[in-house]
Amino acid sequence: MTEFETLAQLTVIATVPYLLASLGTMLGGLAGVFSVSQEGVMVLGASVGFLVSYGVGSNTVGILCAAGVGAVFGLVLGWATTSLRLDQFVIGLALFFAATGLAGLLFRVVVGQSGAQPLIETLPRLEIPLLSEIPVLGTVLFSNNLLVYFAALVAVGLYFFLYRTRAGLDLRAVGENPKAADSLGIPVARTRIWTATAGGALMAVAGAYLPMVYTGTFTEGIVGGRGWLAIALTFFGGWRPQFIAAGALFFAAMDVIALRAEVGNVAIPSQVLLVVPYVATLLVMIFAFRWARVPAFLGRNYDRESRTA
Amino acid sequence: MSTPTVPVQTDAPPVPLHGGLRLLRNLVPYVLALVLAFLVSGVVMAVLGYDAVGAFTTILSTSFKTTFGFTETLTKWVTVVLLALAFTIPLAVGRFNIGGEGQLLVGGTAAAGVGIVYADLPAALLLPMVLLAGVLAGLVWAGIAALLMSRFGVNEILSTVLLNFVSFQVLDYAATEVWADPAAGVAATQTVGESAELPVLGGPPGVHAGILLAVAVSLASIVVTRRTAAGFELRAAGTNPRAAAINGIRVGRVAVVALVVGGALAGLAGAIEVSGVHGRAIEGMQANYLLLGIIVGLIARGNALWVPVVAFGISILEVGASSMQRTVGVPAEMVLIIEALILIFLLLSDVIAGRIARRAVA
Numbered sequence: 001m002t003e004f005e006t007l008a009q010l011t012v013i014a015t016v017p018y019l020l021a022s023l024g025t026m027l028g029g030l031a032g033v034f035s036v037s038q039e040g041v042m043v044l045g046a047s048v049g050f051l052v053s054y055g056v057g058s059n060t061v062g063i064l065c066a067a068g069v070g071a072v073f074g075l076v077l078g079w080a081t082t083s084l085r086l087d088q089f090v091i092g093l094a095l096f097f098a099a100t101g102l103a104g105l106l107f108r109v110v111v112g113q114s115g116a117q118p119l120i121e122t123l124p125r126l127e128i129p130l131l132s133e134i135p136v137l138g139t140v141l142f143s144n145n146l147l148v149y150f151a152a153l154v155a156v157g158l159y160f161f162l163y164r165t166r167a168g169l170d171l172r173a174v175g176e177n178p179k180a181a182d183s184l185g186i187p188v189a190r191t192r193i194w195t196a197t198a199g200g201a202l203m204a205v206a207g208a209y210l211p212m213v214y215t216g217t218f219t220e221g222i223v224g225g226r227g228w229l230a231i232a233l234t235f236f237g238g239w240r241p242q243f244i245a246a247g248a249l250f251f252a253a254m255d256v257i258a259l260r261a262e263v264g265n266v267a268i269p270s271q272v273l274l275v276v277p278y279v280a281t282l283l284v285m286i287f288a289f290r291w292a293r294v295p296a297f298l299g300r301n302y303d304r305e306s307r308t309a
Numbered sequence: 310m311s312t313p314t315v316p317v318q319t320d321a322p323p324v325p326l327h328g329g330l331r332l333l334r335n336l337v338p339y340v341l342a343l344v345l346a347f348l349v350s351g352v353v354m355a356v357l358g359y360d361a362v363g364a365f366t367t368i369l370s371t372s373f374k375t376t377f378g379f380t381e382t383l384t385k386w387v388t389v390v391l392l393a394l395a396f397t398i399p400l401a402v403g404r405f406n407i408g409g410e411g412q413l414l415v416g417g418t419a420a421a422g423v424g425i426v427y428a429d430l431p432a433a434l435l436l437p438m439v440l441l442a443g444v445l446a447g448l449v450w451a452g453i454a455a456l457l458m459s460r461f462g463v464n465e466i467l468s469t470v471l472l473n474f475v476s477f478q479v480l481d482y483a484a485t486e487v488w489a490d491p492a493a494g495v496a497a498t499q500t501v502g503e504s505a506e507l508p509v510l511g512g513p514p515g516v517h518a519g520i521l522l523a524v525a526v527s528l529a530s531i532v533v534t535r536r537t538a539a540g541f542e543l544r545a546a547g548t549n550p551r552a553a554a555i556n557g558i559r560v561g562r563v564a565v566v567a568l569v570v571g572g573a574l575a576g577l578a579g580a581i582e583v584s585g586v587h588g589r590a591i592e593g594m595q596a597n598y599l600l601l602g603i604i605v606g607l608i609a610r611g612n613a614l615w616v617p618v619v620a621f622g623i624s625i626l627e628v629g630a631s632s633m634q635r636t637v638g639v640p641a642e643m644v645l646i647i648e649a650l651i652l653i654f655l656l657l658s659d660v661i662a663g664r665i666a667r668r669a670v671a
C-alpha cells in the first residue's frame with residue numbers, strides 16, 4: 001500500500017464514529033429534539049459494546065446491545081422532551097452524566113478493579129468482491145470493516161429518506177413548524193420520539209465502534225470528545241446528511257494528518273498540529289453559520305395547546 | 310438556533326406564596342429527589358451485590374469523620390463552586406458555558422507561568438499577580454467564544470467545547486516545552502515560587518486561602534444577581550429576551566459579559582488549583598470539575614443563592630466516592646449516577662409539581 005492509500009484508508013476508518021454520531025444528532029434535530037448527551041451515550045455504547053462482545057464473544061451482538069442501550073437513552077430524551085416538556089439541554093446534560101457514570105460502573109462491575117485489561121477481537125476487514133480489486137479506490141473504500149459500510153449506507157439511506165420520500169418531508173416539517181405539521185395530521189410527538197430513539201442508537205453504535213476497531217478494549221477516555229465534536233459537525237454540515245458526511249471526512253482527515261505529522265517528526269510542535277482540527281472547525285463555523293440552515297424548531301418543545309409557539 | 314429559555318422551568322403558573330410556605334414548596338422537590346436518587350441507586354447497588362448501606366454511610370460520613378476529610382471537602386468545594394458559577398452566570402442569560410475546564414486549564418497555565426517566571430518577587434506582589442493571570446487567561450479564553458457568538462453567531466456550546474480541546478494542548482505545550490519538569494513523573498510544569506503559593510488557614514492539614522476568595526465570589530454573585538441593576542438585566546435578558554430588548558437592555562452585550570465573567574471565574578479556579586493545591590500546573594488537573602460545575606448549576610436551578618449549598622453537597626459526595634471505592638468496593642462511578650439521578654428526579658418533581666399546581670388553579 002502506498003503512503004497515500006494508507007492515509008486515505010485511515011481517514012475512512014476514522015470517519016465512521018463522527019459520521020454515525022452526527023447522523024444520530026441530525027435525525028433527532030430535524031424533528032426538533034436537540035441531544036447534548038452524545039459524549040455520554042457514546043461512552044456507554046463503547047462500554048456496553050465492549051463488555052457484551054467480551055462476554056458473548058460476538059462483536060455483532062455487542063453492537064446490537066450497544067444500539068439497544070443507546071436507543072433507550074434516546075427514548076428517554078424523546079419522551080422527556082415531548083410528554084414532559086423538560087428543557088432539552090438540561091435533560092440532555094442529565095442523561096450525559098447518567099450515561100457516563102453507567103458506562104464506567106458497568107465496566108468496573110463486570111471486569112472488576114483488577115489491573116488486567118481484557119481484550120476483544122477487533123472487527124475484521126471485509127473485502128467486497130470485485131469492487132475491492134479496483135486500484136487505490138478498492139483498498140481505500142471497499143476493503144474495510146462492516147461498520148464502515150453500515151455508516152455509508154445509513155448516510156445514503158437517510159439522504160433518500162429525508163429528501164426523496166413523503167415520510168422524510170413530514171419528519172422535517174415537524175422540526176420546522178410542528179404546529180403546521182400537527183394540523184396536517186402528522187404525529188408530532190411520535191415523530192420526535194422515534195427520531196430521538198434512532199438517533200441515540202446511532203450514537204451508541206458510534207461509541208461501540210471505538211473499542212471494536214481501534215483499541216480492542218474499553219478505557220474511560222476512549223471517546224475523547226468525539227461526542228461533543230459530533231454536535232459541532234452537525235451544525236457544520238447544516239443538518240444535511242451529505243454535508244455531514246463531507247464534514248466527517250474532513251474531521252477524520254485532520255485527525256489522521258495531525259497524528260501522522262506528530263509521529264513523522266515535523267519541525268512544528270506537536271501541540272500545534274493537534275490543535276488544528278479544533279481551530280479549523282472554529283474557523284469554518286464562522287463562515288458556516290452564515291449559510292447553515294438549522295431546523296427552525298431545534299431545541300424547543302412543542303405544546304399543542306400553546307397559542308404562542 | 311433558538312435561545313433556550315431559563316432552565317428547569319415548568320409551565321406551571323406561579324402561585325404566590327409567602328415566606329416559609331414558599332421555602333417549603335421549594336424544598337419538597339429537593340428532598341424528594343434526594344430520597345428517590347438514593348433509593349434507586351441503593352437498589353442498583355444491592356442488585357449488583359454491594360453493601361448499599363455501607364456505601365451510603367461511607368459517602369456521607371467521610372467528610373465529617375476526620376479533619377483530613379473535611380479539609381479535602383472544603384478544598385474541593387472551592388473549585389466546584391467557582392466552576393458552578395462559571396456555568397450558572399451565563400446560564401442566567403440562556404447561554405451554556407461548557408468550556409469551564411478549558412478556562413480552568415488556561416487560567417492554571419497562566420498562573421503557573423507567572424509563578425515560575427517571577428518566582429523571586431515577594432508574596433504580597435506575586436500572589437495577586439498569579440491569581441490575576443489566571444482570571445485574565447480564563448476571561449480571554451471565554452472571550453474568544455463570546456466574540457464568536459456575538460460577531461458571527463457561532464453557538465457558544467460548540468465554541469466553548471472546542472476551546473477545551475485547544476486548552477489541553479496549551480497546557481501540554483507549557484508542561485513539556487516551556488516550563489517542563491522532567492522530574493515530576495507526570496506531565497507538569499515546574500513548581501511555582503514559594504511566594505506564589507496561597508497561605509494555608511488553620512490545620513494541619515488546613516485549607517488554602519482560596520476558600521476566602523471562593524466565599525467572597527459566591528457572596529458577590531448572590532448580591533449582584535439579586536440586588537443590582539446589572540443582575541436584573543442579566544435575569545431579564547434570560548427570562549424574556551424580547552421584553553428585555555424592548556426595555557433597552559442590550560441582550561447581546563449582557564450575554565457576552567456573562568460568558569466572559571464565567572470564564573474569569575473558571576480561570577480563577579485554575580489559578581487557585583495551581584497556587585493552593587498543586588503548586589504547579591499538572592495535565593489532568595481539571596479532573597471532572599466541568600461535569601460537577603454543570604451538575605451543581607443545574608441542581609441549583611441556576612440560582613446563585615443555592616449554588617454554594619449544592620456545591621458543598623456535591624463535594625461531600627465526591628470526597629466520599631473514592632473512600633467508598635476503597636472500603637466498600639463500590640466503583641466511584643456510582644456517585645456520578647447518584648448525582649445524575651438527583652438531577653433527573655428534580656426535573657421530574659418539577660413536572661409533577663406543575664401538574665398539581667395547575668389542578669389547584671383549575
